[in-house]
Amino acid sequence: MEWLGLHFLTELPDSGQVVLQCSHNPVLVLLAYIVACAASFATLDMAERVSHVEQATHQRLWRWVGVCCLAGGIWAMHFIAMLALEVPLEIQYDLPLTLVSLLLALIAAWLAMNTLSHIELPLWRYGVASVWIGLGICCMHYVGMAAMRSSASLYYEPMLMGLSLLVAIGGSLAALLLSRHLRDGSGMFHQLLKYAISLVLGGAIVLMHFTGIWSMTLVLPAGSLPTSVAPNGHMQLGLTLSVITLLIIASGISAALADKKLQHKERDLRRVNALLSQLDQARVSLQQVAHYDALTNLINRRGFNQLFAEKLMEKNTFGGMLAVMFLDIDHFKRINDSLGHDAGDELLKVIAGHIKSSTRSHEDVVARLGGDEFCILINLHERDEARLMAQRIMQKMKEPIELGGRRMVMTTSIGISVFPDDGKTCEELLKNADLALYQSKGAGRNSLHFFSSGLKTRATLELQLEEELRNALRDDQGLLLYYQPIYDLKLGRVTKLEALVRWQHPQHGLLLPDRFIDIAETNGMIAELDNWVLRKACEDLAYLSQNGSGELKIAVNCSALNLTRDTLAEEIAAALRDAQVAPQRLELEVTENALMGNIASTLALLQQIRDLGVSLSIDDFGTGYSSLAYLKRLPLNTLKIDRSFIQDIPKSTQDREIVQAIIVMAHTLHLQVVTEGVETLEQQQFLEHYGCDYLQGYLLSRPVPLQDLGRVLDELNQRHDRLNLRMPGLDRGEPGSPGPAPDSPDHHADASTVQLIR
Incomplete structure (x- = not known):
């Protein structure tokens, strides 16, 4: 081929x-x-x-x-x-x-x-x-x-x-x-x-x-x-x-x-361009996150501070007025506790809409600072504009809100400060608006208040007292215990003392508990103050035993916050052990509202205290919301009738019937009855007639320091004729007299209802 x-x-x-x-x-x-x-x-x-x-x-x-x-x-x-x-x-x-x-x-x-x-x-x-x-x-x-x-x-x-x-x-x-x-x-x-x-x-x-x-x-x-x-x-x-x-x-x-x-x-350039685009989007997103609240879409605290500084600079340059309005939703925590946080978030969205709709959209700045706190910046020509806007917001809040199948109405407390009258800096204006807000809360909520110079003075004093009280507790200087006798009507002598705390302040003199108890509670010092009172009372019990009064008992008040601490029983046992005092000589007084706060855990804690041998008393009975169904389960020894039921006896028939009913009920529950605030012989005779066990009040003695207690006890115990019981020097104003009139400041400080340690 x-x-x-x-x-x-x-x-x-x-x-x-x-x-x-x-x-x-x-x-x-x-x-x-x-x-x-x-x-x-x-x-x-x-x-x-x-x-x-x-x-x-x-x-x-x-x-x-x-x-x-x-x-x-x-x-x-x-x-x-x-x-x-x-x-x-x-x-x-x-x-x-x-x-x-x-x-x-x-x-x-x-x-x-x-x-x-x-x-x-x-x-x-x-x-x-x-x-x-x-x-x-x-x-x-x-x-x-x-x-x-x-x-x-x-x-x-x-x-x-x-x-x-x-x-x-x-x-x-x-x-x-x-x-x-x-x-x-x-x-x-x-x-x-x-x-x-x-x-x-x-x-x-x-x-x-x-x-x-x-x-x-x-x-x-x-x-x-x-x-x-x-x-x-x-x-x-x-x-x-x-x-x-x-x-x-x-x-x-x-x-x-x-x-x-x-x-x-080219690919790297496209990648760089893509990354730059993503960075721009991320920057916008971060700016949104950094300056806006995700829940309500309002400006957050960071964005608010930035806008506030810009507006303040503008007002300083060109003049004008600016109002800072703090808003706090009243009792908002109850919504979270009862309906859950999701419902609370939905409520915050609705409230944010109400606030936003009540402001001028282009002139005013509305921000959510956190939780249920809102803040508004308002350009003003006169102060009343801020008041009118606050009133519009409060009126808008009265509209019913559908939430969780319920119709509810929320209220708000508002505090307002105005530039330049109430401050020249962001920090000063915000602080002053916050002080005005607390004044609104203290006035019963659902109200508005403008800042005043008196608020700042009081806040400064409160801050000073807080620091000085902390130092007093740390150095154990200035705090004192006064004792008020509790008279046993059946034995005809004093068998108990109530310990009442006092603070000998170096500038303000002797301060009664209503002046510093709230400060201790608000700033986390109440547990330390409770423990100081407990230990000092046990030491004084030991001192009384050494001086021939070994049969006396001392009642100390226990704050509601202290009943939430599991270590309370251990602290009581340690105080008794260190002072070498029998537990039967100590009585713990708690208010009925404190007992009803968390009945299950409170019942277990009170039982531990009773197991130590310490007596338990329910204080200020009749002023709270205690349930008799729970009262019979509590390991109590004594029931103390609040002085508000005694003041109008024997004139008030209704008060006489209430006191009589309480005494009968207490004896039915095998509880001894102490009546505080007794100031007249007629009140004593009425209580003795209806079987009251103990008396306490200015008819017997005002609270006295430990060094004066021996003389007062001797004078009270020597008087066996209870119908003619009177204090020596009652008409002469001498030490040991019943004290000032019922409406005097010192009288109200000790006789009024104090639910914390006094």
Whole structure:
């Protein structure tokens, strides 16, 4: 079989022919291998670029660059290897067939790059593509061989030709599969692996070529002899073709590398722009979070402070008035406790809407400072504008709110300070508005108050007293215990004392408990003050025992806050143990409202105290909201009737009946009865007639310090005629007299209901 002058299936003639021996120039063979490796590397690199480029036009461009690099490399490798062939003949090449071989190389390269352009293909598609690519390379090779023009005939061994075709197909399949795995790699290892694969593929391409050369035999006609051939410049031509091909391939690779870097820069630029956009959005979000309340969408404390400073600077520059209005929702905690925090949040949204709708949207600033506290900045022409706005808000708050299936009406307390009258700085104005708010709360809530200089003076004094009370407790200086006798009507003598705390202040003199108890409770010192009273009373009990009054009992008041502490029983036991006093000589007085606060935990704590042997008394009975169902369960010993029921006896029939009923009820529950605030003989006679057990009040004695107690007790115990009981010096105003009139300040301080330690 002969095609283009090539004998494929024709056997060599038996005689008359001369078979030529061929050799190869090793330098040109090496150059052919280098060109094949460079073409393989360029093909892999272009396939990688195509997969990474996003635009379709750029993908087509790099696909054709890859086609040119691969086709040019294979074609140049073939002809450099042909130039390396050394035979004793004059060989020339047919230009049209040479160009046809180049066209076949381009077709094979296009098939390869087109296949590599797809991200994912099934394996059988890669197999089909490799067959076509291998056939194209083989056709390019054998057409290029056919372009040789010489006096010799070319004969081919079919088996070796088939082997060259298999090598071409196998190399093509390997290139396709390896390129797919190299597509998404990066780093030094990826680049080294690409180099190694390029060397292997280049070797496969050269192997295919020389397998084809191996299958070729050159035969001269009979009678012809090989001739010596002068150097024909094959080396120079091969070097030139190698350099040109490598430059073209290197240019393509360089362009791909530059485009890769440019694409990375563009991608980085887009990423930077995206990050900047995200940062802008994050900045806006952070500004929203930093300056606005997420629940009500009102300005929060940080944003309010910033706007407040700006408005204050504006007013300082251009003049004008500015009002700061503090609002606090009355009894808001009950909503959270009863309906839950979700309902409380919904209520805050509605209230925020009410407040916002009552203000001037473009002029006033409404902020939520936290919890149920709101603040408003108002531009003013006169002070009454702030009052009118506050009244509008209070009126708007009276509208019923549907919440949790209930209709409820909330109220608000408002405090107002005005620039420049009430302060020149943000801190001063806010503090003064807060003081006015507390005045509104103290006035019964649901009211508004403007700041006045007296509020600041009182707040300063309260702060000073707080600090000095803390120092007094720490240094154990200035605090005193006064004792008021409690008279046993059945025994006709004093058997108990009530301990009442006093504070000998260095500037303000002797302060009664109603002046500093609230300060102790508000600032977390009440537990420490309770403990001081307890220990001092136990020490005084020990002192009384040493001085012949070992039968006396002392009653100390216990604050409602102290009943919430689990360590109270331990503290009582420690105080008794340190003073070496019998527990039966101590009585703890608690108000009925304190008992009803948390009945389950209170009952357990009182039982622990009773187990110590300490007596328990319920103080100010009748003024709270105690339940008889719970009262019978409490481990009490004594019930003390509040003085408010005694003041109008015997004139008030209703009070007489109430006191009589309380005494009967207490005795039914096996409780002893103490009546405080007894100031007249008629009150004493009435109580004794109806079976009251103990009396306490100014008829007997005012509270006295420990050093005066012995004399007062001696005088009281010497009077056995209870109907004619009077204090020595009652008419003379001497020490030990009943004291001032019932409506005097000192009288009210001790006789009034004090629910904390006194």
